Amino acid sequence: MADRDFDIVLFGATGFTGGLTADYLARHAPARLRWALAGRSLAKLEAVRDRLTAVDPRLEVMELLVVDAADASALAEVAARTRVAISTVGPYVAHGEPLVAACAGAGTDYVDLTGEPEFVDRMWLAHHQTAVASGARLVHSCGFDSIPHDLGVFYTMKHLPSEGPVTVRGVVRSNATFSGGTFHSALGAMERARQMKAAFAERRRKEGRPEGRSSRAAAGKPHRDKVLGYWLLPLPTIDPQVVQRSGAALPSYGPKFTYSHYAGTKTLRYAAAGAVGVTAVAAAAQLGPVRNFLKGKVKQGEGPSESRRRSSWFTVDFVGEADGELVHTRVSGGDPGYTETSKMLAESALCLAFDETPKTSGQVTTAVAMGDLLLERLRNAGMRFEVIDQV
DSSP states (O other): TTTSSSEEEEEOOOSSHHHHHHHHHHHOOOOOOOEEEEESSSSHHHHHHHHHHHHHHHHHHHHHHEEETTTOOOOHHTTTTTEEEEEEOHHHHHHHHHHHHHHHHTTOOOEEOOOOOHHHHHHHHHHHHHHHHHHHHEOOBBBBBBBHHHHHHHHTTTTSSSEEEEEEEEEEEEEOOOOHHHHHHHHHHTHHHHHHHHHHHHHHHHHHOOOEEEEEEEOOEEEOOOTTEEEEOOOHHHHHHHHHHHHOOOOOOOOOOOEEEEEESSSSHHHHHHHHHHHHHHHHTTTTHHHHHHHHHHHHTOOOOHHHHTOOEEEEEEEETTTTTTEEEEEEESSSIIIHHHHHHHHHHHHHHHHHOOOEEEEEOHHHHHHHHHHHHHHHHHOOEEEEEEE
């Protein structure tokens, strides 16, 4: 794809997280990067470019591509001009498929931020085989959903024997506020629980299982973790599905791999309050007027101030057990929903564009598509992957 006009085209740079991704690329991408911004409004794109030019004057001539997220033919033209497409345009189940289809058809690599299981499953059903044939790599969930969890387990497995059964649990903690886009996507997923379940079941029937091996995501139950000292609350996010799919694709995860996923709190009171809160929001998502009220309270395209983001942090602790050995690892960083997410998304795109990645195609996870190369990029960018204890 060396003859294409761009290495990366970023869709959604006029939004909050998309804007942070553009800022990150302007500050940290190599000088040889050929990139462009795409969106519906030329005026808004020009405003973003003006802001980026203050960071890097060479971006004054950056090309701006005016295209609607629903215009299949225009998206196909853009996809044919770039090696990698970044999408920050959500909710993805409503707006995301046309760009995925265009990239799959053009053999263009694609990354996004989605945490919507229904969208990921439907994209696999509709476009995985096309991408396999064209050579495109469709890599969803390249932000806080789900890189710390997917690459965290990938890193943990390097410190465990994999000849027999392996169990890993991930425990996430953070003081950060969630994004408006994440909140709207979560409400949408809760509203569409039936459709999400149907898409998952259809994919499972058609995808099959790895031959001679098993990889599964176990729901788990609330309990106190004796190793970490936290109260654990099962977390119904897309992350366990992503990790499970990496486990199915990578023989290094052993013949029988199991992952469970939790939020961790220091006291039982906070764990109980979290369970009640999630249940209440899930119930509210089923009622149209209440759901619309909640969406109005948390707007898309907006986020916390820079000072608030600077004070935010996250950790994901992993406890892996295999063949009598136990390892405790940790992935940690700053503000997960914005600062670190834009970093992870940008570095994923740069990795696909420039690094000698494993040979693969179709819809794949970050661990499968980029593995050690992306892990090293994120470490160099300030995220931490470390072994806390091993016995």
